[in-house]
Amino acid sequence: MKKLLTGNEAIARGFYEAGGKVASAYPGTPSTEILENISRYKDELYCEWAPNEKVAVETCIGASMAGARALAAMKHVGLNVAADPMFTFAYTGVNGGYVLVSADDPYMHSSQNEQDNRHYARAMKICMFEPSDSQEAKDMTMKAFEISEKYDLPVMLRTTTRVCHSKSLVEIGERVLPEMRPYVKNRMKYDAIPAISRLLHTKVEKRAKALAEYSESCEFNYAIDNGAKIGVVASGIAFQYAREAFGDSANYFKVGFSYPLPIESIRKFASSLDTLYVVEELDPFMEDQLKAAGIPCIGKKKLPIEGEFNPTLVRECLLGEKVEHLDVKTPLVGRAPTLCAGCPHRGMVLELGKVKDLIISGDIGCYALGGGEPYNAKDCTICMGASISMAHGMNKAFEQYGKDRKVVSIIGDSTFFHTGIVSLEGLVYNKGKALTIILDNRITGMTGHQDNPGSGYTLMGEPTADISIEAIVRAFGVKNIKVVNPLDLKECREALKWGFAQEETAVIITRYPCALKKYTQQDIDEFGKLSKCTVDQSKCIGCQACVRTGCPAILFDRKTNLANIDSIQCTGCEICKQVCAVGAIGK
Amino acid sequence: MDKVTSILLVGVGGQGTILASKLFSEAMAEEGFDVKMSEIHGMSQRGGGVSTQIRYGKKVYSPIIGEGCADILVSMETAESARWLNYLKPDAKLIISDYRIYPPEVLSGREEYPQTTIEDLSKVADVTVVHAEKLALEAGSAKCMNIVLLGALVKGLGLENSVDWNGIIEKTVKPAFIEMNKKAFRLGVEAVS
Numbered sequence: 001m002k003k004l005l006t007g008n009e010a011i012a013r014g015f016y017e018a019g020g021k022v023a024s025a026y027p028g029t030p031s032t033e034i035l036e037n038i039s040r041y042k043d044e045l046y047c048e049w050a051p052n053e054k055v056a057v058e059t060c061i062g063a064s065m066a067g068a069r070a071l072a073a074m075k076h077v078g079l080n081v082a083a084d085p086m087f088t089f090a091y092t093g094v095n096g097g098y099v100l101v102s103a104d105d106p107y108m109h110s111s112q113n114e115q116d117n118r119h120y121a122r123a124m125k126i127c128m129f130e131p132s133d134s135q136e137a138k139d140m141t142m143k144a145f146e147i148s149e150k151y152d153l154p155v156m157l158r159t160t161t162r163v164c165h166s167k168s169l170v171e172i173g174e175r176v177l178p179e180m181r182p183y184v185k186n187r188m189k190y191d192a193i194p195a196i197s198r199l200l201h202t203k204v205e206k207r208a209k210a211l212a213e214y215s216e217s218c219e220f221n222y223a224i225d226n227g228a229k230i231g232v233v234a235s236g237i238a239f240q241y242a243r244e245a246f247g248d249s250a251n252y253f254k255v256g257f258s259y260p261l262p263i264e265s266i267r268k269f270a271s272s273l274d275t276l277y278v279v280e281e282l283d284p285f286m287e288d289q290l291k292a293a294g295i296p297c298i299g300k301k302k303l304p305i306e307g308e309f310n311p312t313l314v315r316e317c318l319l320g321e322k323v324e325h326l327d328v329k330t331p332l333v334g335r336a337p338t339l340c341a342g343c344p345h346r347g348m349v350l351e352l353g354k355v356k357d358l359i360i361s362g363d364i365g366c367y368a369l370g371g372g373e374p375y376n377a378k379d380c381t382i383c384m385g386a387s388i389s390m391a392h393g394m395n396k397a398f399e400q401y402g403k404d405r406k407v408v409s410i411i412g413d414s415t416f417f418h419t420g421i422v423s424l425e426g427l428v429y430n431k432g433k434a435l436t437i438i439l440d441n442r443i444t445g446m447t448g449h450q451d452n453p454g455s456g457y458t459l460m461g462e463p464t465a466d467i468s469i470e471a472i473v474r475a476f477g478v479k480n481i482k483v484v485n486p487l488d489l490k491e492c493r494e495a496l497k498w499g500f501a502q503e504e505t506a507v508i509i510t511r512y513p514c515a516l517k518k519y520t521q522q523d524i525d526e527f528g529k530l531s532k533c534t535v536d537q538s539k540c541i542g543c544q545a546c547v548r549t550g551c552p553a554i555l556f557d558r559k560t561n562l563a564n565i566d567s568i569q570c571t572g573c574e575i576c577k578q579v580c581a582v583g584a585i586g587k
Numbered sequence: 588m589d590k591v592t593s594i595l596l597v598g599v600g601g602q603g604t605i606l607a608s609k610l611f612s613e614a615m616a617e618e619g620f621d622v623k624m625s626e627i628h629g630m631s632q633r634g635g636g637v638s639t640q641i642r643y644g645k646k647v648y649s650p651i652i653g654e655g656c657a658d659i660l661v662s663m664e665t666a667e668s669a670r671w672l673n674y675l676k677p678d679a680k681l682i683i684s685d686y687r688i689y690p691p692e693v694l695s696g697r698e699e700y701p702q703t704t705i706e707d708l709s710k711v712a713d714v715t716v717v718h719a720e721k722l723a724l725e726a727g728s729a730k731c732m733n734i735v736l737l738g739a740l741v742k743g744l745g746l747e748n749s750v751d752w753n754g755i756i757e758k759t760v761k762p763a764f765i766e767m768n769k770k771a772f773r774l775g776v777e778a779v780s
Contacts, residue, residue: 002616004609004612004613004616004622004624006626109627133623133650161627162625162650162651165625165626165627166623166624166625166626166650166651167609167612167622167623167624167625167626167650168621168622168623168624168647168650169616169621169622237649237650240648240649240650241648241649241653243648243649244648244649310649310651310652310653310654311648311649311651311653311656312653312654312655312656313653313654314653315653323653323654323655323656324655324676324677325654325655325672325673325674325675325676325677326655326672326673326675326676326677326679326711326712327672327677327711328669328672328707328708328710328711328712329707330669330672330701330703330704330707330708331669331699331701331703331704332666332669332670332701333666333669333690333692333693333698333699333700333701334690334692334697334698335599335634335635335636335667335670335690335692336635336690336691336692337600337634337635338634338635338690338691340634373691373697374691544696547694547696550691550694552634552690552691552694554694555689555694556694556696568729
């Protein structure tokens with residue numbers, strides 16, 4: 001039976017069919033739905049959200065050592081967090097098969113950079129599969145477990161946004177559950193101390209040679225002969241674009257097992273051609289290796305190193321064809337992503353934006369949208385958890401030069417649990433004075449409402465410890481803590497004033513559930529229910545103070561010069577009501 | 588049958604473009620076509636412009652549509668249609684809802700909402716305007732605007748009789764909403780001549 005699955009659904013299915021038993025991940029676009037879909041098989045396996053990618057990878061290392069097939073999934077930047085355990089796990093190798101999914105995001109649809117994680121496979125000296133559709137995503141996940149156990153190493157499955165989030169047809173199979181592999185104590189394999197690691201490194205280099213040989217015969221590396229004089233080497237989604245652009249006018253070498261590269265097979269493929277193109281998104285990963293092996297080819301000289309490809313781009317860059325499109329001059333309107341109606345971040349972000357000469361160190365999450373108009377509540381973003389430590393560093397630098405600058409960091413609950421927690425630990429330990437604001441919206445928001453250590457539920461839907469951010473901060477020894485309702489502007493304003501006046505480390509925690517979150521009974525008990533706001537147009541003076549809250553539920557009619565509220569979008573958060581000077585907004 | 592048909596469904600995060608695309612794609616798969624559908628998740632969902640792309644035919648390689656390659660555009664919001672024109676073939680069909688969602692750029696007075704989109708496009712292209720909100724309300728709820736436009740798309744491609752659409756809706760939609768969605772679909776089909 002065939003089903004339409006996204007690449008992420010197909011990876012989940014592959015894990016299930018291959019007898020996977022333990023999976024862990026931290027949510028991150030475009031990888032999030034892998035674990036969400038694995039959780040659909042929760043009666044037959046175990047899966048969890050880890051607080052961060054390093055923990056996810058390590059949990060799965062433990063599961064593999066114990067003898068189960070395990071999978072850890074993350075977005076590309078997540079692997080930076082998890083690189084530490086991965087590099088050494090690449091030395092020890094596995095017991096139960098181990099698959100690491102790295103989902104890269106060319107064009108940065110929802111990311112802070114577009115790093116090419118194929119380099120990691122090479123740097124870690126492991127091997128890598130690159131699917132180009134959902135069927136391959138499933139098949140390669142299953143094959144990766146086999147290769148992992150055969151060659152004794154973790155195997156990387158590298159996808160990109162368009163593979164993760166495109167649906168295509170997949171043949172569904174049965175789950176085959178292998179016996180748990182016996183756990184045998186073996187320090188010479190698993191105890192990575194210098195004396196043992198030196199021996200393991202020798203093993204790794206020998207393994208690399210065996211994998212290079214395997215790559216030449218791997219069924220996912222193959223040539224398509226159309227009797228042409230032009231040849232294309234491509235992997236991942238770029239193969240589909242090339243195939244569409246060139247049709248039958250080129251020969252193809254489809255690279256599915258892309259590290260180590262099947263160099264000799266490609267050399268043979270290239271020998272009968274006049275021109276060899278390498279079609280790969282982002283870095284010249286294959287191109288550089290082919291050139292180093294003395295195989296002449298054209299890649300980044302003609303194709304971009306930035307962003308995503310598509311069939312038209314490949315056609316224009318490599319075939320020199322100009323593709324005509326509908327050409328009409330008509331005005332465009334900007335539509336940048338924005339904080340939702342009723343977003344509990346809005347109150348604090350609005351008040352932060354109003355503070356003069358304040359440096360706001362931002363983080364990864366919906367509140368990152370507070371950087372633009374009308375909030376202007378952010379100076380910088382680097383990576384998960386960095387807001388607190390960067391604010392701390394700024395504060396220390398200003399102190400060194402005797403400058404009195406106010407610095408604040410803003411970070412969400414899930415990002416705090418991810419790595420912000422250790423950043424705060426460092427700040428407290430080192431007597432930092434940058435103000436920390438933790439925006440607790442009771443869920444992981446941006447990626448689509450995944451539970452986290454503070455939300456009270458596991459990925460498998462079981463109630464669990466609801467870890468208190470306030471208790472953690474208190475346990476760190478912070479004496480100055482304020483918990484505020486972010487929908488109350490006055491409370492936010494006063495908390496900020498209080499925070500800036502403290503001589504020692506201070507932390508403000510805002511606590512209110514995400515407007516899109518499905519409220520639990522606990523949420524209803526704690527926060528109650530809201531009723532929608534309306535505008536009394538006889539009182540409205542058209543000053544647009546409500547419009548400047550940036551709430552998308554507020555409609556302003558330029559003809560009548562009056563405000564109105566979209567009752568479908570309004571949640572009743574009352575932020576607009578609080579900024580209306582004439583009391584025109586009520587319930 | 589060798590021809591691949593490329594459909595671009597665009598709108599604003601939260602309008603249900605993904606559900607409509609999923610219904611269509613599954614129907615095409617059941618008809619025996621190769622189908623690929625691409626969607627974007629994450630940050631852009633927070634009120635930003637969104638698109639899903641569907642391609643079906645005997646054999647489909649790329650899940651996404653390159654510039655100048657879409658046969659038909661369905662825009663669930665009026666001004667959003669203008670953002671994707673580069674992706675359309677010169678003779679593409681455009682099905683545009685007259686439903687407007689004002690972005691923060693307009694609400695805050697920084698930009699004007701374009702008033703001439705439909706007029707400008709109609710001068711050179713094959714445009715059908717669908718009063719999606721009105722028809723959805725007639726069917727029972729503004730929330731089924733996406734199904735009205737799915738109906739319009741199906742008619743635009745001439746597939747209204749070759750597929751059991753009612754059956755597809757019955758299989759996909761929650762029981763309480765089946766009749767409403769069937770009606771929304773039918774009104775969408777009738778909206779395109």
